[in-house]
Amino acid sequence: MNNHGLTHARRLRTLCQQPETLQAPGIYDGLSARLVEAAGFEAAFVSGACIAFARFGRPDMGLVTATEVVNTISVIRERTAMPLIVDMDTGFGNALNVQRTVRTFELAGASALQMEDQVMPKRCGHMAGKQVIAQAEMVGKIKAALDARYDDSTMIIARTDALGVNGFDDALQRAEAYLQAGADALFIEAPQSLEQMQIIGDHFGERVPLVHNLVEGGKSPVDGSYPLQALGYKIALYPAALLHLFVPQAQQLLQHIVHTGSTSDWQGSPLVNLNYLNELLEAPAMLADSERYKH
Template sequence: MNPQGKTLRTLAAARRGLLVPGAFNALSARVIEDLGFEAVYITGAGVTNMAYALPDQGFMSLNDIAEQTARIRDAVQLPLLVDADTGFGNALNVRHTVRTLERAGANCIQLEDQVSPKRCGHFDGKDVLPTAEAVAKIKAAVDARQDADFLVMARTDACAVHGLEAALERAERFAEAGADILFVEAVTSEADIRSLPARLPQPLLINLVIGGRTPIQDVAALAGLGYAFVLYANAALQGAVAGMQRALGTLRRDGRVDEDPAVVVPFAERQRLVGKPALDALEKRYAA
């Protein structure tokens, strides 16, 4: 059994507004751990954007997210919450998805109730499954887990399609089906943000998309309201793109890039983050 799962369950129960950044590969997860965060969210949008240069519109496969999960599990010791989109099919596919991602090292799987192909929760054009079908997929996920501390997070995108009350009704059904964490996506008003923790039984995650539809909130205020997790799924991705544009813009403009920490991370810091000193020590240990 996985100790990170017990840790994540404890963090969820505390409902203290834990900041959870999103990772799109192993190095981004390592940076998150190195900065002292307590959990990592493996973002489907980030994997899709960075691996394929495509938008978050259902292009990611189960193999894509499982491969990244396994690599990230090997790179960090933190609990991993993994974005599994719609579960990549029906309830039986969800069962296979849970088994696959649990083996890969996930501690929590996030499933959403959109029809396929899904879209980013902050895009237009979303639609959701019938409630009964969505509930069945959550039941399948709960039944499929091998570790009792593997958590199932149920996300609903119904707010944008049918309104807040419909989304709340779905979230309650997901809780009854065994979901450990609830996630109402793309809430657009501060009043609704304030109301959700008092209206739903399970620990809640709120997704703050930079430039998205949910108003950015102070994490202390969200903790005071009782949110368990405050997700910044693609802050690292957007920061990485800004950094690439800055460094390559300097190279294009000046014809050179020096080791300026305002432009690039220093060479020694890059080697530290990828664990070169520890590997150097192992190399000496195993030298003939």
């Protein structure tokens, strides 16, 4: 890997050592990456769910392939130097599959890789009907992921979905086993109460960075990064916030076009124009660069 590839992984580790909880909005393409970076965020989450939603119009049910995620990471990494926390679902198979997934995702530009202990094909962590693999199998997959890294700075985030399947005690036990296996961060998905989150924070918060999903319509007992900081969590993911805003706005605008045939009298949220998008995407700077190469 080149030095640029190493820098963003090390940067993410530094951000996780700061007292503030790191806010990481979900992204899924170059435009969403640019929006997040332009807003001043220091990291982003390449959401498997949003790749499924936005690129393929499918639910988050394990339908996206590893190659499709690699292609998405590559597009985003070419557009931004921000640290990227990448959702790699179950690792796309057994321990050997996990190793290839880690290598290809890391080469594409991932700074951290989040792997969960669901049965493949997985489903959204806030859906009913999840199943989890044996704890020992997940421990092996974590060790395989750690062995496969090109750079030790690349974080392996171990996520357990066991709370909604086997209960809170099993989720805690698994998290401890995953930490002992060498995971760089822990993610206990979908705690059901503030008390559970306090226990998680008390047990793990001083030992390892904790990750939490802030999903609109999900099961989180908290709704922001500031309460997470008080609980000892280090990374707040907003996996689908951009799409959760875009969808209703898009539906309203499309209905307006159906009925009026125009966008000129649209009374909803202001529409940006082509000039605005070109400025956002830094077209003037690119045109200036092109002039430099003419001589």
